[in-house]
Amino acid sequence: MKKQNGKHSKLMKSEKKLAYLLLTPTFLILTVIAFYPLASVFVTSMTDRAFASSEEHGFVGLQNYKKLLGLTVKELPQQVDEETGEKRYDDETGRPVYERAIRILPRTPIRYKEVSQFGLFGKRYVIGATDREFIRAVSDTLGFTVISVVLETILGMMVALILNTNFKGRGIMRAVMLVPWAIPTAVSSRIWEWMFSSSRIGFFNVIFQKLGWSDGQFAFITNPSSQLWAMVSIDVWKTIPFMALLILAGLQMIPGEMYEAARVDGAGKIRQFFSLTLPFLRPILAVALIFRTLDALRVFDLFQIILAQKRYSMASFTYYQLIDNQAMGYSSASSVIIFMIILIFTVFYIKMAGGVENEK
Amino acid sequence: MKNKKILKIISKTLFYLLLLLILIEMIFPFYWAINSSFKTEAQLMMTPATMIPRDPDTLKLSITLQNFKAVWHNEDFVRGLGNSAIVSLTVTLLSLCFGSFAAFAFGKLRFRFKNASLYVILAMTMFPQVSVLTGLYVVIRTLNISAIPGMIFTYLLFTLPFTVWVLTNFFKGLPDSLLQAAQVDGATPFQSFYRILLPLTAPALVTTGLLAFIQAWNEYLFALTFTSFEPTARTVPVVLALFSGEVAYQQPFGEIMAAAIIVTLPLLVLVFIFQKKIVEGLTSGAVKG
Numbered sequence: 001m002k003k004q005n006g007k008h009s010k011l012m013k014s015e016k017k018l019a020y021l022l023l024t025p026t027f028l029i030l031t032v033i034a035f036y037p038l039a040s041v042f043v044t045s046m047t048d049r050a051f052a053s054s055e056e057h058g059f060v061g062l063q064n065y066k067k068l069l070g071l072t073v074k075e076l077p078q079q080v081d082e083e084t085g086e087k088r089y090d091d092e093t094g095r096p097v098y099e100r101a102i103r104i105l106p107r108t109p110i111r112y113k114e115v116s117q118f119g120l121f122g123k124r125y126v127i128g129a130t131d132r133e134f135i136r137a138v139s140d141t142l143g144f145t146v147i148s149v150v151l152e153t154i155l156g157m158m159v160a161l162i163l164n165t166n167f168k169g170r171g172i173m174r175a176v177m178l179v180p181w182a183i184p185t186a187v188s189s190r191i192w193e194w195m196f197s198s199s200r201i202g203f204f205n206v207i208f209q210k211l212g213w214s215d216g217q218f219a220f221i222t223n224p225s226s227q228l229w230a231m232v233s234i235d236v237w238k239t240i241p242f243m244a245l246l247i248l249a250g251l252q253m254i255p256g257e258m259y260e261a262a263r264v265d266g267a268g269k270i271r272q273f274f275s276l277t278l279p280f281l282r283p284i285l286a287v288a289l290i291f292r293t294l295d296a297l298r299v300f301d302l303f304q305i306i307l308a309q310k311r312y313s314m315a316s317f318t319y320y321q322l323i324d325n326q327a328m329g330y331s332s333a334s335s336v337i338i339f340m341i342i343l344i345f346t347v348f349y350i351k352m353a354g355g356v357e358n359e360k
Numbered sequence: 361m362k363n364k365k366i367l368k369i370i371s372k373t374l375f376y377l378l379l380l381l382i383l384i385e386m387i388f389p390f391y392w393a394i395n396s397s398f399k400t401e402a403q404l405m406m407t408p409a410t411m412i413p414r415d416p417d418t419l420k421l422s423i424t425l426q427n428f429k430a431v432w433h434n435e436d437f438v439r440g441l442g443n444s445a446i447v448s449l450t451v452t453l454l455s456l457c458f459g460s461f462a463a464f465a466f467g468k469l470r471f472r473f474k475n476a477s478l479y480v481i482l483a484m485t486m487f488p489q490v491s492v493l494t495g496l497y498v499v500i501r502t503l504n505i506s507a508i509p510g511m512i513f514t515y516l517l518f519t520l521p522f523t524v525w526v527l528t529n530f531f532k533g534l535p536d537s538l539l540q541a542a543q544v545d546g547a548t549p550f551q552s553f554y555r556i557l558l559p560l561t562a563p564a565l566v567t568t569g570l571l572a573f574i575q576a577w578n579e580y581l582f583a584l585t586f587t588s589f590e591p592t593a594r595t596v597p598v599v600l601a602l603f604s605g606e607v608a609y610q611q612p613f614g615e616i617m618a619a620a621i622i623v624t625l626p627l628l629v630l631v632f633i634f635q636k637k638i639v640e641g642l643t644s645g646a647v648k649g
Contacts, residue, residue: 015469019465022462023477026462030521033492034487034492037492037495038491041495044494162382173382174635175631176383178631179386179390182574182627182628182631183624183627184578184580184597186598187620187623190600190620191617191620195392200408201406202409206409216407237385240386249639294488301581314490319585328494328498331494335492346483
């Protein structure tokens with residue numbers, strides 16, 4: 001008995017040893033390419049290190065973060081006429097004339113630049129940031145993420161519902177769906193860039209002019225009002241298949257008898273969707289949504305290739321700080337901020353997935 | 361009765377119209393690239409742009425292969441194809457090798473901290489590459505690693521965790537009795553791993569390998585950053601993104617589109633052959649997780 005036990009534990013021991021041996025390469029690699037660089041990014045983010053410069057770099061504490069995230073909101077007072085001492089109004093419109101933002105925003109120790117203005121309860125406010133580009137990159141990326149993920153989910157769901165019916169050529173359809181997904185983003189960015197050309201040599205200008213929406217000279221890429229929408233449309237096109245395939249996999253797990261039961265109970269198609277299909281899909285939708293959100297938050301290829309330095313995403317901002325400015329400390333700090341934002345979403349995801357599991 | 365039949369026909373027609381619309385939406389950009397790649401510079405500049413390559417004067421169909429020829433003689437592009445192939449294939453092989461080791465351990469062996477380390481792997485599948493960009497750039501530049509090994513090594517960051525995760529699920533699904541039977545026959549656990557279990561995982565290896573290959577072939581952020589000081593190591597997405605003509609201001613979109621098609625075709629062939637496997641691989645993580 002004792003002998004057998006000994007043999008058993010010996011076997012266990014060799015099994016353990018083998019397990020650790022087999023895991024070593026994976027964890028060694030991940031240490032070198034993920035954990036170590038991540039730690040070094042945290043450390044570098046508190047220095048003013050620059051690659052090309054020969055100067056010694058020093059510890060600057062949270063200064064990089066302060067500069068990246070420095071935000072302020074100031075009220076804009078109405079301009080006062082120096083001679084009469086009266087408040088000024090616009091001669092034509094009769095609207096109040098406000099002080100210029102540049103005179104109100106603080107200049108020392110770091111200068112704040114205007115990001116945008118808004119009115120609230122009859123007063124005018126200005127938002128200032130110490131790094132206008134970064135704050136814009138963050139808000140653009142968040143906006144891009146929300147809009148594209150919502151659109152992708154709704155459209156992906158529609159496509160999945162259509163594909164879930166039986167029809168001839170379903171196999172071909174499923175294969176074709178993988179086309180946008182398989183094309184490298186760098187390649188599809190160039191293709192869409194060409195379709196978005198600012199005259200009628202581009203596909204969209206031809207269509208827009210035919211539909212009477214523009215004169216055929218619309219600059220989708222350089223016009224700030226359409227830049228983000230161009231990015232969203234490419235991302236939505238590329239990602240609908242992924243969404244649709246995930247949702248389709250979920251749809252096919254719903255037992256057919258349940259629909260029959262619903263039909264017997266007299267539930268219409270729409271009722272069936274909301275009270276049967278949607279609750280069933282909830283866990284898979286949660287996973288798909290979060291996957292996509294995390295992906296969209298780190299969007300890089302689209303922004304860097306098509307918009308370059310006209311407008312940044314968080315990732316492309318980091319890239320330009322690193323490569324063009326060789327500002328390692330600064331770009332590290334922005335990396336850390338991205339990491340934190342994504343971490344928050346991930347924790348949220350794990351909590352949500354856990355909640356779904358418990359409900360089961 | 362008759363009305364019902366007509367209604368059925370109408371709804372069927374509408375359904376197929378909807379399908380057609382989706383189909384067009386999915387492939388149209390790729391079609392536009394094909395269309396443009398067969399046009400000459402003059403045809404590309406026609407307004408309004410034509411849906412098929414047409415002669416500017418007679419408006420008859422006229423196709424040119426000059427863009428493809430130009431791309432084929434473009435040194436950077438051809439070198440890029442080679443670089444991409446080397447990088448993607450090596451990354452795929454490495455992640456399958458190390459990934460199946462780790463997955464076997466996770467799926468079939470007993471050891472301490474198993475769940476904790478598996479969670480680390482799962483978390484790594486969502487790791488944002490951009491957050492370590494600066495750190496990796498420093499490592500690569502200070503150690504003086506050249507760009508191609510640098511890319512191969514760093515691409516494992518996104519291929520390896522995914523491979524381990526999917527293969528672990530697969531190994532877990534294989535019956536324990538196989539391993540025990542092999543052990544009774546006197547095989548060491550490692551022998552039973554590569555003689556008995558590994559051949560059984562072949563389908564999963566194909567799936568994860570394909571996905572790893574496609575990810576590596578399409579990667580852009582690391583490639584752009586690490587080849588910034590070594591232009592000859594550029595992979596195809598980078599070459600394509602930086603493609604510029606001899607005239608600095610004018611982008612040769614005909615050639616870019618031809619290059620885009622050449623880059624995409626091998627992927628599309630893979631996708632059509634292994635369609636089922638890819639869909640399985642894409643959804644398996646999410647459906648099970």
